[in-house]
Amino acid sequence: MRCDVLAIGTELLLGQIVDTNSSWIGERLADVGIDTMEHRKVGDNLGRMTAAINEMLTNADALIVCGGLGPTQDDVTREAIAAAMGVELERREDLVETIAAMFGTRAANMPANNLRQAEIPVGADAIPNPIGTAPGVRAVIDGRIIYAVPGVPYEMHRMINEQVLPDLLERSGESSAIVSRSLKTWGVSESGLAEMIAHRVDVQTNPTIAFLARGIEGLVVRLTAKATTDEEARSLIENEETALREVIGHLVFAVDEETMEQAVLERLEARGWTLGVAESLTGGLIGARIAGVPGASRTFRGSVASYASDVKREVLGVTAEKVVSEECAQQMAQGARGVLGADVGIAVTGVAGPDEQDGQPIGTVFFAIALPGQPVEVISTRLPGDRERIRQFSTISLLNLLRVRLDALAELEA
Amino acid sequence: MRCDVLAIGTELLLGQIVDTNSSWIGERLADVGIDTMEHRKVGDNLGRMTAAINEMLTNADALIVCGGLGPTQDDVTREAIAAAMGVELERREDLVETIAAMFGTRAANMPANNLRQAEIPVGADAIPNPIGTAPGVRAVIDGRIIYAVPGVPYEMHRMINEQVLPDLLERSGESSAIVSRSLKTWGVSESGLAEMIAHRVDVQTNPTIAFLARGIEGLVVRLTAKATTDEEARSLIENEETALREVIGHLVFAVDEETMEQAVLERLEARGWTLGVAESLTGGLIGARIAGVPGASRTFRGSVASYASDVKREVLGVTAEKVVSEECAQQMAQGARGVLGADVGIAVTGVAGPDEQDGQPIGTVFFAIALPGQPVEVISTRLPGDRERIRQFSTISLLNLLRVRLDALAELEA
Numbered sequence: 130m131r132c133d134v135l136a137i138g139t140e141l142l143l144g145q146i147v148d149t150n151s152s153w154i155g156e157r158l159a160d161v162g163i164d165t166m167e168h169r170k171v172g173d174n175l176g177r178m179t180a181a182i183n184e185m186l187t188n189a190d191a192l193i194v195c196g197g198l199g200p201t202q203d204d205v206t207r208e209a210i211a212a213a214m215g216v217e218l219e220r221r222e223d224l225v226e227t228i229a230a231m232f233g234t235r236a237a238n239m240p241a242n243n244l245r246q247a248e249i250p251v252g253a254d255a256i257p258n259p260i261g262t263a264p265g266v267r268a269v270i271d272g273r274i275i276y277a278v279p280g281v282p283y284e285m286h287r288m289i290n291e292q293v294l295p296d297l298l299e300r301s302g303e304s305s306a307i308v309s310r311s312l313k314t315w316g317v318s319e320s321g322l323a324e325m326i327a328h329r330v331d332v333q334t335n336p337t338i339a340f341l342a343r344g345i346e347g348l349v350v351r352l353t354a355k356a357t358t359d360e361e362a363r364s365l366i367e368n369e370e371t372a373l374r375e376v377i378g379h380l381v382f383a384v385d386e387e388t389m390e391q392a393v394l395e396r397l398e399a400r401g402w403t404l405g406v407a408e409s410l411t412g413g414l415i416g417a418r419i420a421g422v423p424g425a426s427r428t429f430r431g432s433v434a435s436y437a438s439d440v441k442r443e444v445l446g447v448t449a450e451k452v453v454s455e456e457c458a459q460q461m462a463q464g465a466r467g468v469l470g471a472d473v474g475i476a477v478t479g480v481a482g483p484d485e486q487d488g489q490p491i492g493t494v495f496f497a498i499a500l501p502g503q504p505v506e507v508i509s510t511r512l513p514g515d516r517e518r519i520r521q522f523s524t525i526s527l528l529n530l531l532r533v534r535l536d537a538l539a540e541l542e543a
Numbered sequence: 544m545r546c547d548v549l550a551i552g553t554e555l556l557l558g559q560i561v562d563t564n565s566s567w568i569g570e571r572l573a574d575v576g577i578d579t580m581e582h583r584k585v586g587d588n589l590g591r592m593t594a595a596i597n598e599m600l601t602n603a604d605a606l607i608v609c610g611g612l613g614p615t616q617d618d619v620t621r622e623a624i625a626a627a628m629g630v631e632l633e634r635r636e637d638l639v640e641t642i643a644a645m646f647g648t649r650a651a652n653m654p655a656n657n658l659r660q661a662e663i664p665v666g667a668d669a670i671p672n673p674i675g676t677a678p679g680v681r682a683v684i685d686g687r688i689i690y691a692v693p694g695v696p697y698e699m700h701r702m703i704n705e706q707v708l709p710d711l712l713e714r715s716g717e718s719s720a721i722v723s724r725s726l727k728t729w730g731v732s733e734s735g736l737a738e739m740i741a742h743r744v745d746v747q748t749n750p751t752i753a754f755l756a757r758g759i760e761g762l763v764v765r766l767t768a769k770a771t772t773d774e775e776a777r778s779l780i781e782n783e784e785t786a787l788r789e790v791i792g793h794l795v796f797a798v799d800e801e802t803m804e805q806a807v808l809e810r811l812e813a814r815g816w817t818l819g820v821a822e823s824l825t826g827g828l829i830g831a832r833i834a835g836v837p838g839a840s841r842t843f844r845g846s847v848a849s850y851a852s853d854v855k856r857e858v859l860g861v862t863a864e865k866v867v868s869e870e871c872a873q874q875m876a877q878g879a880r881g882v883l884g885a886d887v888g889i890a891v892t893g894v895a896g897p898d899e900q901d902g903q904p905i906g907t908v909f910f911a912i913a914l915p916g917q918p919v920e921v922i923s924t925r926l927p928g929d930r931e932r933i934r935q936f937s938t939i940s941l942l943n944l945l946r947v948r949l950d951a952l953a954e955l956e957a
Contacts, residue, residue: 141582142582143573165557166585167585167591167595168555171581406827408830411831412827412833412846416827417827417828424897425850431851431854431858432827432846434848440844440845444845444882469854482837520835
C-alpha cells in the first residue's frame with residue numbers, strides 16, 4: 130500500500146508557513162508500515178489542485194489531501210475532489226446541522242460561507258471532525274482512495290489517527306486498531322540504545338519499534354501496535370513496554386507528550402519538595418523551562434541566573450576562586466537552596482564559548498544537585514557543539530540528572 | 544517566469560526532517576517576483592527523481608532541485624539530471640581539484656566517494672560552492688533550466704542568493720543584481736504597519752516592499768531591489784529604507800539577522816551600562832535570551848527569576864502587597880539593579896495562567912524599567928493568547944520597551 134500526500138496552500142509555496150503537516154503524516158504512515166513516496170504542495174488553485182490529484186492517484190494507491198477545507202472562497206479542496214471524480218458537490222443537511230451545532234447556532238442563522246463546509250462531492254463520504262467545523266472527505270476514484278483532512282494541525286492529527294489510518298489499514302487487509310506509545314529517553318546515543326534493545330527490535334513485528342531522534346529532546350523509542358481492537362493493541366504495547374523497560378527503564382524520562390520538566394516537577398511534588406535553581410551559562414533557560422509547566426508554582430521557587438562572577442559570590446555566596454569548577458557548582462546549588470528557600474537546589478556552571486574560561490575549554494560543564502539531608506553531588510562533563518547547543522544540552526542534562534537522583538532515591542526507599 | 548522546487552530525501556518523506564528548504568526558496572522567489580506553483584518531495588530514488596524532474600519541467604520554466612548532492616551512493620541528484628538530459632556523467636578535473644582543496648588534501652589522496660561530487664552531466668555547468676564540497680549543477684533541458692543545489696541550508700542559501708536568483712532573473716530578461724534588507728519591527732499590527740507605509744508600498748516597484756509575519760519575533764518589512772549592479776541595488780534599498788524610517792523608524796528594532804536582545808545589548812554597551820533582570824511569569828526567559836548572545840557577559844549581570852512571592856520579597860526586597868501590580872514591578876526593577884549590581888534594572892510580573900492571580904485576569908502584565916538617575920517607569924498591558932504566548936510576548940515586549948527608552952534617551956541627548 131502506497132499513500133502519498135498533497136498539501137494545499139499558496140502560503141506554503143510562498144514560505145509564509147512551513148509545511149509541517151506532510152512531515153507529520155509521513156511519520157505516521159511509516160509508523161503503521163504504509164509506504165509514502167511523493168509529497169506535493171500546490172496553491173489554492175482549482176485547476177492545479179485537480180491536476181495534482183489526478184496525477185498523484187495514478188502513482189499511489191491512496192492520497193491524503195491536507196488543507197483547503199475552510200469556509201472561504203479560497204478553500205477549494207472539495208471542488209477539486211469533485212472535479213477529479215467528475216461529479217458535482219451536494220449540500221448535506223446532516224452536515225449543516227453538525228456545523229451549526231459547532232458554532233452554537235441554528236442552521237438557518239449560519240453565515241453562507243460556513244454552509245460551503247457542508248458540501249461534499251456526490252458519492253463521497255464525510256469524515257467527522259469532532260473538534261472543528263470542517264468535516265473531512267473520503268472518496269474512491271478508479272479504485273484508489275482519497276482523503277481530505279483539515280490543515281489545522283490538531284484537527285488533522287486527530288482525524289488521521291482516528292479515522293484515516295484505521296481505514297487505510299483495513300483497506301490494505303491489516304488490523305485496523307492502532308496504538309502508538311513514545312518512550313522518551315535521555316543520556317544514551319542512538320547506537321547505544323539500538324544495541325541495548327536489539328534483541329527486542331529484531332524479533333518484534335507487532336508492535337513495531339522505531340527510533341526517532343529529537344535533537345536536544347533526546348531519543349524516542351516509538352512502539353506502534355496493530356490489532357482488531359484498541360484494547361488488544363494497547364495490551365500488545367503494554368507487554369512490549371514492560372519488556373523494554375527491563376533494559377532501558379532508567380533511561381526513559383517520560384512517555385508521549387510529557388516533557389522532562391514535567392517529569393521532574395511531578396517527582397518533586399510527590400515528595401512535597403520545592404526547587405531552587407542557580408544557573409550560569411544557561412542564563413535562565415532552566416528556570417524558563419520549569420516555569421513553562423502549568424502549576425509549576427506549587428514546586429518551583431525561582432532561579433538565580435548569576436551570569437557575572439561577582440553575582441555568584443554576592444547573591445549565592447560562592448567563595449570558590451574559579452567559577453568554572455566543581456566547588457563553584459556545589460556552592461551554587463547550596464546557595465540556590467538557601468537564597469531561594471527551597472528544599473532542593475540544582476546548579477550549573479560552565480563554558481559555552483565563544484572563549485575559554487578559567488583555563489577550561491569550551492563545553493566544560495559542572496552540574497550540582499543538593500537534596501535535603503544529603504551531601505551535594507557534583508557531576509562534570511564535556512559537551513559538544515556550539516554555544517546554543519551547549520546551553521540547551523546543559524539545561525536538559527541537569528534536569529535529567531535530578532530525575533535520575535529522585536528515581537534512585539525512590540528505589541532505595543522501596 | 545515560473546520556477547518550481549523539488550526537495551530530495553527519503554528522510555523528508557518519513558518526517559525525520561521537516562523540509563524547510565523549499566519554503567525558504569519559495570520565499571526568495573516571491574521576493575524577486577518569480578512565480579512558484581508546485582513543490583514536491585521525493586525520496587533518494589533515481590527512477591522517481593528522474594520522473595519528477597521530467598514532469599515538473601513540463602509545467603515550469605525552471606526547476607530548483609534541493610539535496611542529493613552528497614558523496615554517498617544514496618546521493619543521486621547528479622545521476623537523475625543526467626538521465627533527464629539523456630546524457631552520461633563526466634568527472635571534471637577542475638572540480639576534483641576544488642573539492643580536494645576544500646578537504647585540505649591532494650586530489651590523489653581523496654576518498655573515492657568524494658570524487659562522485661566532481662561528476663556532472665555532460666553539457667551541464669557546475670555552480671561553485673565556496674563553503675561546501677558539493678558543487679551545484681545547472682543544465683538546460685528542452686529550453687527549460689534546472690538547478691541542483693545542496694540540501695545543507697547555509698550552503699543552499701548562499702548558492703540561491705548569489706548564483707541561482709541572479710541567473711534566473713537574467714534569463715527572464717530582468718536586472719540580475721538583487722539586494723534584500725529586512726527591517727524588523729515590534730509593537731504594531733500588520734494592518735497598522737501597512738497603513739503607515741501604504742504611500743510607499745503603493746508606488747514602489749523597485750525595491751518591492753513585502754510584509755512577513757514572524758509571530759513572537761514581530762513583523763518584518765522586507766525590501767528587495769533589482770538592478771544591473773549590486774551597488775545600484777544597494778543604493779535603491781538605502782533610499783527606500785531612509786524614506787520608510789521617516790515613518791516607522793521608531794518601530795524598527797533591528798535589521799536582517801540581528802535579534803532584539805542583540806539590539807538591546809548593543810545600545811547598553813555603547814553607554815557602558817550593565818543590565819540586571821527580575822522576572823516572574825517568564826521564569827528566566829529574558830535572561831536566557833540575553834545570555835544567548837556571544838559577548839553578553841560584558842553587559843549582562845544576571846537575572847533573578849523570582850517565581851514564588853516570598854522570593855520576590857526576600858531576594859529582591861519587594862514590599863508591595865500584591866505581586867501582580869505596578870508597585871511590585873517597580874520594586875522588582877529596583878531590586879534587580881541593587882541585588883545584581885547593575886546600572887539598569889528591568890522587571891516583569893503578571894499572570895500567565897492557567898489561573899487568575901491577585902484578582903487580575905490572565906494576560907495582565909506589568910513591565911518596569913529602572914535607568915540610572917531616572918524614576919522607574921512602569922508600563923502595564925493585557926496580552927492575548929495562552930500561557931506560552933503570554934510568556935514569550937512578555938519577554939520580547941520588555942526588551943523592546945528598554946530599546947525604545949534607550950533610543951529616546953539618545954535622541955534627547957543628540
